[in-house]
Amino acid sequence: VKLICDLDTGIDDTLALAYILASIDQKTADGSNVDLIGVTGTFGNVTTAQGVRNDLAVLDFFGHPEVPVYAGRDHALGMRSFEVSPGSAFIHGRNGLGDIDIPDSTRAISDLSAEEFMIQSARQYGHDLVILATGAFTTVASALQKNPQMASYVGKIVMMGAAVTTCGSVNAWTEANVGQDPEAADIIFKSGAPLFVVGRDVTARTRITRQQADTWGAQGTERGKFLSSILDRYLDAYAVNFPALHGSFLPDPLAAAVALDPTLVQTIPLWLRVDLAGPTRGRTIGDPDRLREPNPTTQVSVLCDIPRFMANFMSRMTALAATK
Amino acid sequence: VKLICDLDTGIDDTLALAYILASIDQKTADGSNVDLIGVTGTFGNVTTAQGVRNDLAVLDFFGHPEVPVYAGRDHALGMRSFEVSPGSAFIHGRNGLGDIDIPDSTRAISDLSAEEFMIQSARQYGHDLVILATGAFTTVASALQKNPQMASYVGKIVMMGAAVTTCGSVNAWTEANVGQDPEAADIIFKSGAPLFVVGRDVTARTRITRQQADTWGAQGTERGKFLSSILDRYLDAYAVNFPALHGSFLPDPLAAAVALDPTLVQTIPLWLRVDLAGPTRGRTIGDPDRLREPNPTTQVSVLCDIPRFMANFMSRMTALAATK
Numbered sequence: 001v002k003l004i005c006d007l008d009t010g011i012d013d014t015l016a017l018a019y020i021l022a023s024i025d026q027k028t029a030d031g032s033n034v035d036l037i038g039v040t041g042t043f044g045n046v047t048t049a050q051g052v053r054n055d056l057a058v059l060d061f062f063g064h065p066e067v068p069v070y071a072g073r074d075h076a077l078g079m080r081s082f083e084v085s086p087g088s089a090f091i092h093g094r095n096g097l098g099d100i101d102i103p104d105s106t107r108a109i110s111d112l113s114a115e116e117f118m119i120q121s122a123r124q125y126g127h128d129l130v131i132l133a134t135g136a137f138t139t140v141a142s143a144l145q146k147n148p149q150m151a152s153y154v155g156k157i158v159m160m161g162a163a164v165t166t167c168g169s170v171n172a173w174t175e176a177n178v179g180q181d182p183e184a185a186d187i188i189f190k191s192g193a194p195l196f197v198v199g200r201d202v203t204a205r206t207r208i209t210r211q212q213a214d215t216w217g218a219q220g221t222e223r224g225k226f227l228s229s230i231l232d233r234y235l236d237a238y239a240v241n242f243p244a245l246h247g248s249f250l251p252d253p254l255a256a257a258v259a260l261d262p263t264l265v266q267t268i269p270l271w272l273r274v275d276l277a278g279p280t281r282g283r284t285i286g287d288p289d290r291l292r293e294p295n296p297t298t299q300v301s302v303l304c305d306i307p308r309f310m311a312n313f314m315s316r317m318t319a320l321a322a323t324k
Numbered sequence: 325v326k327l328i329c330d331l332d333t334g335i336d337d338t339l340a341l342a343y344i345l346a347s348i349d350q351k352t353a354d355g356s357n358v359d360l361i362g363v364t365g366t367f368g369n370v371t372t373a374q375g376v377r378n379d380l381a382v383l384d385f386f387g388h389p390e391v392p393v394y395a396g397r398d399h400a401l402g403m404r405s406f407e408v409s410p411g412s413a414f415i416h417g418r419n420g421l422g423d424i425d426i427p428d429s430t431r432a433i434s435d436l437s438a439e440e441f442m443i444q445s446a447r448q449y450g451h452d453l454v455i456l457a458t459g460a461f462t463t464v465a466s467a468l469q470k471n472p473q474m475a476s477y478v479g480k481i482v483m484m485g486a487a488v489t490t491c492g493s494v495n496a497w498t499e500a501n502v503g504q505d506p507e508a509a510d511i512i513f514k515s516g517a518p519l520f521v522v523g524r525d526v527t528a529r530t531r532i533t534r535q536q537a538d539t540w541g542a543q544g545t546e547r548g549k550f551l552s553s554i555l556d557r558y559l560d561a562y563a564v565n566f567p568a569l570h571g572s573f574l575p576d577p578l579a580a581a582v583a584l585d586p587t588l589v590q591t592i593p594l595w596l597r598v599d600l601a602g603p604t605r606g607r608t609i610g611d612p613d614r615l616r617e618p619n620p621t622t623q624v625s626v627l628c629d630i631p632r633f634m635a636n637f638m639s640r641m642t643a644l645a646a647t648k
Contacts (some may be wrong), residue, residue, distance in 0.1 A: 164488075164489055165488055165489060165592070165594060165609070165610040165624070166594075166609060166610035166611070166612050166615060167609060167610075167612040172599060172602060172604055172607075172609075173497075173604060173607075200612075201610065204612060204615050204616075205615050205616050207616065266592075268489070268590075268592070268626045268627060269627075270489060270490075270626075275496060278496060279603040279604070280496055280497060280603070280604065283496075283497075285489070285490060285491055285496075286489040286490035286491075286525065287490070288490050288491040288524075288528060291490060291528050291529050292528075292529050292531065292630075300489070302592045302594075302626070303592060303593075306616075
């Protein structure tokens with residue numbers, strides 16, 4: 001599988017990216033190898049500029065300076081600019097990595113725009129291409145708008161976003177990534193591209209504890225200490241936001257794992273739309289006008305094999321933490 | 325199976341009841357016979373008083389004067405009274421039967437309250453008891469409040485209501501039966517009783533046309549003419565409310581069919597709650613606080629074998645229309 005990660009990097013994006021890097025020598029569920037052909041930056045947890053800075057730094061830190069990074073859109077389709085919300089800064093720190101420092105990369109981002117990279121990759125790799133999108137969906141939507149045919153080339157777009165059968169994270173009906181740019185999410189849902197939605201329906205079933213986070217740092221390596229430290233900051237924020245959880249969710253890592261192994265989740269086929277007006281603006285829901293339309297191209301994850309995901313995630317991350 | 329139908333009779337409730345009567349000599353999916361032990365009246369499409377009048381009349385008209393009728397609650401838990409909405413009156417007519425007349429029954433309703441009848445039946449029949457609820461859920465909720473142990477006795481409560489993965493019918497987030505009494509629905513969802521939810525997620529995938537409706541009247545019988553006539557009025561209302569559908573949904577008949585054959589739908593296990601406050605009051609959604617709680621007692625129907633349902637529904641209704 002040829003994989004593009006479209007990230008707003010972010011602590012859980014970093015964990016997702018690390019998990020993907022830890023999976024590069026592993027086989028995916030369909031027996032292919034994981035080939036991370038590029039990381040594209042979007043906004044959400046951080047600005048696009050901070051995100052691509054983090055992407056380069058994280059890739060280099062984990063020994064993958066060969067993976068190119070592309071900058072995507074830096075604000076929502078219907079907006080003129082983007083600012084990190086206080087809530088995001090509280091969770092992810094000022095630098096997106098819980099204010100833990102790793103060196104800047106000496107590399108630069110690519111000249112090609114993230115949209116162009118997605119479009120060219122879809123042309124080049126067709127059904128082998130999987131796009132994992134874990135931030136605002138603006139760049140993916142822009143690529144699909146620029147090249148609508150991409151919807152029929154691309155193998156799959158795995159979206160960490162939406163909350164169809166449960167409540168949102170921004171409010172009772174809006175999930176954060178959809179909420180960053182509801183119009184963009186709606187464009188993707190209506191594009192006809194093969195979509196695999198990994199939303200709050202399943203991500204809010206995951207849970208990692210401080211004890212589990214500490215196992216990486218206990219390896220005594222720089223990489224292990226970094227992974228434990230950023231997750232520790234993430235857990236600090238969750239202790240305030242979700243005191244009863246005694247841990248944190250792993251939204252982006254679950255989406256990354258599902259991108260490599262869709263059998264982790266049970267899905268229902270459903271045409272989705274985003275409410276763009278009215279009091280529930282930002283809500284993702286089954287499109288009532290398309291309920292009788294056959295063969296939805298969207299699969300919505302509704303159940304998840306959490307123990308299998310956690311076992312797989314912990315073993316790969318622990319192995320990665322042991323490398324250096 | 326021992327079946328109680330809790331109806332707000334209503335055109336589609338009448339079709340559901342007729343379908344159940346047409347199924348009495350048939351086997352259910354689990355190989356048992358259908359034993360309709362009683363009909364209980366609730367409010368929604370009509371007042372409870374009009375509903376039980378219609379129940380008695382419809383039962384007698386279709387040759388089942390042996391089935392007792394019990395009156396249930398006549399207004400929502402949080403309200404002092406109930407009035408039929410203009411929208412309901414437009415769809416179901418002033419008498420709930422599209423203003424088609426059938427004779428009043430000479431029978432009276434039972435002295436026992438609907439709640440007591442449900443509680444006693446649950447004690448008597450335990451897991452053999454199925455309650456099919458297609459109107460406001462107030463009476464079922466009251467029974468569960470009076471006797472919380474009923475939640476562990478009862479075989480199953482099949483609820484025609486809610487809209488989890490798609491939009492509501494009252495507004496973008498509220499389905500009509502839940503909207504009539506959100507508190508009652510919430511009590512049932514949190515009761516721990518085995519629930520089978522047949523909501524807009526699947527009912528809005530059904531469709532019956534005027535041509536199909538006419539086949540019953542074409543039998544030339546009184547029963548066939550009555551069934552075609554009431555469905556004709558229902559279709560008139562749908563032609564105004566859903567002009568693109570060129571037909572009507574069959575919400576209550578689908579729920580009735582699922583009560584006898586749950587294999588018609590694909591479900592997901594999910595603890596539900598109703599939003600009781602805020603702008604989305606009336607919305608039914610997966611309870612975010614219970615996503616990691618194992619073994620939900622609620623199954624939410626998300627997909628449906630519509631062709632099999634329609635074939636079964638049409639053949640039984642046509643056979644019933646041919647009887648007299």
